[in-house]
Amino acid sequence: MFHYDAGLFLTAAQLGIDVRRRQPRCFVSHAHADHIARHQLALATRGTACLYRHRLGPHHRVLEMVYRTPVDFGGLRLTAFPAGHCLGSAMLVADDGQRSLLYTGDFKLGPSATSEPAELPHADILVMESTFGRPHYRLPKRAAIVARLLELVHAAFAEGKTPVVHAYPLGKSQEVTRLLTLAGVPVLQHAEIFKISQIYQSCGVDLGDFARFEGQPLAGHAIVTLPRSAPHFRLPCLGRTVSIAVTGWAMDERTKYRLGVDHALPLSDHADYDQLIETVERVAPQEIFCTHGPPEFADDLRDLGYNAYPLQPAAQRRLF
Numbered sequence: 001m002f003h004y005d006a007g008l009f010l011t012a013a014q015l016g017i018d019v020r021r022r023q024p025r026c027f028v029s030h031a032h033a034d035h036i037a038r039h040q041l042a043l044a045t046r047g048t049a050c051l052y053r054h055r056l057g058p059h060h061r062v063l064e065m066v067y068r069t070p071v072d073f074g075g076l077r078l079t080a081f082p083a084g085h086c087l088g089s090a091m092l093v094a095d096d097g098q099r100s101l102l103y104t105g106d107f108k109l110g111p112s113a114t115s116e117p118a119e120l121p122h123a124d125i126l127v128m129e130s131t132f133g134r135p136h137y138r139l140p141k142r143a144a145i146v147a148r149l150l151e152l153v154h155a156a157f158a159e160g161k162t163p164v165v166h167a168y169p170l171g172k173s174q175e176v177t178r179l180l181t182l183a184g185v186p187v188l189q190h191a192e193i194f195k196i197s198q199i200y201q202s203c204g205v206d207l208g209d210f211a212r213f214e215g216q217p218l219a220g221h222a223i224v225t226l227p228r229s230a231p232h233f234r235l236p237c238l239g240r241t242v243s244i245a246v247t248g249w250a251m252d253e254r255t256k257y258r259l260g261v262d263h264a265l266p267l268s269d270h271a272d273y274d275q276l277i278e279t280v281e282r283v284a285p286q287e288i289f290c291t292h293g294p295p296e297f298a299d300d301l302r303d304l305g306y307n308a309y310p311l312q313p314a315a316q317r318r319l320f
């Protein structure tokens, strides 16, 4: 039903899935840089289409898909479902009338302040991302992470410091902005983040009281800027700050030292280990192929009785 040739393809439809080099036609699950290329025709949700054109140019052709509305394409019935990862993020079900395949793309389960929660339809074949596919990657409760974030922000205000949150510009920045504004903390954003936030707003996702950082911090406002690894993350005139990185990798205790921040909080837009296992249980597939994660995760699934395999460059050109 699919093959792998330095990227995933639905064989019958000759349709790439998140292939990172230009294709005649390719499904784009979401607009993070490691999932897009300048395709001749992209299949994507409206939210992803807006972000894709923002990143690659307005002239790109996109066949827009609507969540839960099937499209007949190249002999397959294709349906997108919310993936809970960022604006427009989608899983894809492909059905050839005999077997069905679910491709998760990047996803997470549970609530989000800025994207529809993931849905997990049944499929015969599951191709899943497994970024956090090691047992020690178990997230604390989301409510506890949000409470800690607000505690750090208010403690910074109390000390006369500016709280500066470092987050990826697409997805995590908007999520953390909405969590802060919902708690009554207005946000000033790095210009690059602000542009993407405006796309969220135009797609109907309200981020609350936020504005572009114009060169001066404002009392009682938090700053949301790029990760410290980005070349232009630093904003001028901030004075005394408390820096907070929000990333799933903060499940590793040394993350704050690695990132050079005062605090690191494990607010993730990827499924943690328990959610990955839950996904497999709910989809109940006959075969599982794991991408974007440690190969040991497939071993763990086999120990649980599933037919599971890592899908990675070593498996190039294999047919399934």
Ligand SMILES: [Zn+2]
Residues within 6 Å of the ligand: 030, 032, 085, 106
């Ligand atoms: Zn992603």
